[in-house]
């Protein structure tokens with residue numbers, strides 16, 4: 001039996017799972033993915049995290065703890081520094097392997113290749129080669145696995161751009177998909193903003209996507225927009241936004257203002273440093289560029305479901321009322 005590598009269903013999982021899955025499984029690793037975020041996982045993450053940690057990192061700790069208790073041999077936790085030239089990821093991602101190791105001590109072994117595309121694309125290949133060699137494979141086999149993984153990632157991104165959801169991709173071939181279908185033809189279009197690990201995590205987003213779809217709205221995400229258009233819109237900003245996620249959110253907000261959307265909802269994570277700035281910039285941009293109503297939902301581990309549902313319902317009602325006028 002091969003080694004069991006755990007993958008926490010949190011943070012960068014929501015962006016790169018197809019890449020990691022194909023790469024590691026092509027190299028013979030057996031993968032164990034933690035289950036969707038639950039109240040128990042969040043409580044465990046809150047117990048382990050230091051005060052002031054943002055909600056997504058607390059959720060991440062809860063998933064790591066679940067995998068350790070499940071008995072995996074190691075946990076895949078890349079050190080993401082830069083995933084696009086001249087852009088950076090939030091510093092919490094950079095320090096995540098150290099923070100996680102400090103929280104869990106010697107309970108787990110972490111596989112942490114460094115991803116820093118600003119420094120040198122060649123570094124990524126060397127790091128991935130190190131992961132593959134650690135699993136006992138040759139440079140040729142590792143290159144082949146990486147090429148297959150990169151193709152899977154491109155396929156995933158293009159699937160999302162066609163208006164689909166990650167859960168639909170992961171369930172491809174299954175008879176059921178894990179995303180609620182809208183009850184009928186949607187009569188509203190809502191542009192959603194937020195980090196993918198908030199938007200696509202039904203706990204962190206308080207299930208906003210399913211709720212909006214159940215209310216009869218078509219929901220768009222940043223992943224469904226053209227990356228070229230997002231980049232062009234983000235470049236209109238007078239000062240360069242160098243955080244990858246913030247840049248995508250800003251570009252998408254600007255793009256939504258030029259699209260036929262009825263409303264814009266930005267789901268922010270409590271304790272997120274980048275969101276505190278990006279939300280302010282988004283709010284001003286949308287107000288200046290358009291008359292599209294916007295709603296900012298800030299979620300933390302204490303957020304009550306009833307409060308979120310009331311706000312979403314009121315927002316959707318208001319959008320329909322505007323339509324009738």
Ligand code: SF4
Nearest residue numbers: 054090092269272273
């Ligand atoms: S960008 Fe915000 S939510 Fe994401 S890890 Fe950094 S502080 Fe946390």
